[in-house]
Amino acid sequence: MDSKVKLGIIIILIIIGAYFLFKPGVQYDRIEIAGSTSVQPVAEKLAEKYMEKHPNVKINVQGGGSGMGIRTAQQGIVDIGTSSKKLKDNEKDGLQDFVIGTDGIVIALNTENNVTDLSTEQLRDIFSGKITNWKEVGGPDATIHVIVRESGSGTLSSFKSLVMKKTNITSDAIVQGSTEAVKQAIKQDPYAIGFVSLSHMSSDVKAIEVDGITPSETTIADGSYPLQVPFLFLTKGDPKGITKDFIDWVFSAEGQAIIREEKIVPAIANVSDDT
C-alpha cells in the first residue's frame, strides 16, 4: 500500500510536470536573428530594448558566424542574418543589406610593449612575416608573436582587405577563434601582436595608433582611421511586418543610441542632433 501511494504521488507529479513542460508557450510574434558573433552582443541589446517596448514580440539572437548569417538568411530560416563583413557579389543573391553601424579594428599589443604606433606598411610586413623582431619597429629585441583570427572571420577579412591587400598572412601566425581569446593571448605574452574590434577593447591590452591615428569613435565616424568594419543586417528581399518594424526602430534615434552605447559608430552619424 505504502509503495503504491508513493508511486501514485510520483505519477501525479510527473503528469503535472509534463503538463507544464509541454504546454505550448504563449503565442508571440517571433523574429529570428542569427549570424556574426561580433554583431551578437549589440543585436541582443537592441532586441532586449525592443522587447521591453513590445512585450508581445520575442526576438531570438544567436551566434554562428557571418557565414551562418548569410546562409540562413538566404535560405529564409532566419528573419534577419547578421554579418561583420561586406558581402561578396556571389553571396548577395537576393539579400537586402542594412549597415546598422561601423566598428573599427584595433591593433592590440601587450601593455608592457613600448611600441605605440605602426604604419599600415609595417603592419603588413609584420603580419606577412617579413618583420619578425620587435627591434625592427623600435621595440625590444624579441621575436614577434603574430596572432590572427580564423579564416573567414569578419574581423580577419576586413583586416586582410584593409591592411594586407594582396599579401598573404604568415603561416606561422597563431590562430585564435574569438575576440576574447585573442585578447587573453596578448595579455599574457609581452611580445604578441593581434587585432580586435574597437567595441571589444578593454584596458587588458594596449591599442596603438595606425598611421598616426588613434582608433576612436570620432576617427572612425570621420573616416580617418583606416581599419573599419561594417555591421550588417541581412534580409531576404524587403523586410516585412514585425521584422520591418524592428529594423526601422534600429535606425530610429533610439535604436542608434543603443548602438552607440556599445561603442559602435551608428549608421546615422548625427543621430543626437537628428532628434
Added chain:
Amino acid sequence: MQTVFWASGIITVIILLVIIGYILIKGLPAINLEFLLAEPIDSGESGGIAPMIVSSIYVTLVAGIVAAPLGVGAAVYLAEYAGENKVVKLIRFGAETLASIPSIVFGLFGLSFFVIFLGMGWSLFAGGLVLALMALPTIFQVAEVSIEAVPRSYREGSLALGATKWETIYRVVLPAAIPGITTGVILGLARAISEAAAIMFVVGSALSMPISIFDPGRPLPLHLYVLATEGISMENAFGTAAVMVILILIITVVTNTLVERYQKKMMGR
C-alpha cells in the same frame, strides 16, 4: 609499487583541486542570490542567470529521458540477449563511433536535421535531443560493462527458481548493475550538461526565461561560451562556470549517496 599508486592518486587529486579551485576562486565572487534568481541584463554583462539554469535543466531532462532508456535498453540487449555476432559488433562499433563524433558535428547535424529538416525550430527540445545522442553511447557503454559484470550465479539462481529471462533481468540483473548504470548516466549527462558546441546552433540562444521545452533558450555552457569568447564579462562567465561546477557536484554527490545506500540495502537482504 604502493608509492606509485599513491603518487598517481595524489597527482590526480592535485590536478582536480587546481581546476576546481581555479574556477571557484574566479567564479564565487560573482555568485549571490540575485545572480541565481535574476534575468540577465545587457546580454549578461550584469543581472543573473536564472533563465540559463532553467534552460540547462530542461535540456538535461530531455536528454536524460530520451537517452537513459535507449542506452540501458541497448546495453541489456547486448549483454543478455545477443551473442557475439556481426550485428552486435556493428552495434558496439556504432556506439563507439557515436561517442567519438565531435560535438561541433553534432551541432551542425542538429541544426540541419532537427531544426530545419524535422521543422522543430530552435528550441530546448531540439537541443535536448542532440544532447541525448551525445550522452547515449556513454550510458550504453558503461551500462553494458556493469551488466556484464553481474556474476553469472545470480542469473542462474533466478532462472533456477523458475523466473523467466526478462524477470531475471528486471529483478536481479538490473538491480545489481544499478551502481554502474548510474555512473554511466551521470557521465553521459555530465558531458551533455556541459556541452556548448553541440547546441550552439540548435537551442536558439534566447536570453529570456523559457516557459515550455519548445521555447528557445540558452543553457549555462552556451551562456558561458558567449560571455567568455565575446568578452562580455569574464567575471560573470566564471560565475556561471562556478554555478555549473556546484550544480554537477551536488548531482553527483546525491546520486552517489543514493547508490551507496541502495547497495547497502541490497547487500543486507
Added chain:
Amino acid sequence: MSSNKLEEYLVEKGLFLTAIFSIIIILIIIAFIFREGFPIFQEYGVLNFIFGMNWAPSDEQYGVFTMIVGSLCITGLSLLMAVPLSILCAIFMAEIAPKTFRKILKPTIETLAGIPSVVYGFFGLIVLVPLVRVQFGGTGFSMLTASIILTIMILPTIISVSEDALRSVPHEYKEASLALGATQWQTIKNVIFPAAIPGVITAIILGMGRAVGETLAVIMVAGNVTQIPNSILDPVRALTSNIALEMGYATGVHYNALFGTAIVLFIMIMVLLVIANYFHYKKKVVIGGGYL
C-alpha cells in the same frame, strides 16, 4: 504461459530496437555529412584533399594533411599521458585507497567530467600557455599545451569507467588469489586487472573519443597553425578545430570542404576504433564473460 512468451518476445524485440538506434542515428549523420561534404572530393580530388599540405580557403586550397597529423599527434600524446596515470589512479581508488578518500575522490572526478570545455580552454590559455612559453620557449601555443589540457579533460572519463570495471571484478577472484598466498600487488597485476581489461579498454576508447572530438578547448591552446609539427612545442591545428573555427563563415566550396574535413575525421575515428576493438575482443575471448 503464452502471455509470458509474448512478453518475452516483445521485450526482446523492443530491446533490439533500442540497440540498433545508435546505428540508425549514425547512418543519418553519415548520410548528411556525406551529402554536404562529397562535392569537395569531386571538385578538388580525394587525394589532393587528404594529402594536400596547404589549407587556404581564400586561395581555394583545401589540403587537410597537416590537420590529420595534428589530430593524431595531440590525441596520441594525451593518451600517452592520460592512460598510465588514470589506470594507476583507478587501481589506487578501487583497491588501495582508504574508503573515505575514495568517497571524496569519486564525486569530484565525476564533477570534472562535467566542466564545460570552454572553461578548460580558458584555463589553458591563461595558465598553461604562459607556463609552457616561459619553461620551454616558443609562443606557448603548442601540441604539448593542447595535449596537457586534453589529458586533464579525459582523466575523469578513463578513471571513473575503469574504476567501475575494477570494482566489479567478483570478490571471489581476489579472495582466491590472496588465499593462495599472492601479495596484494600480485593479485592486482595477475587477477584483478586482467579480469577488468574489457572495461578498461572501453574506458580508454571513451577517453580517446573525447580527445579526438574535443573542439573548443583545443582551439584556444593549440595555436591552430596548419603545418606539420617538428617538435611537441610547435603549434598545430586539429581537424575538429578546423571545422569549428571556420564553419561559422564558410559558404560554397569552403563549406563543402569543412564537411569534407568531417568525413576525414569520421574515417579516422573509425580506423582508430577498429584498431582499439581488435585488442578489445582479443582480450574478451580470453576472459570470458557473464553471458546468459
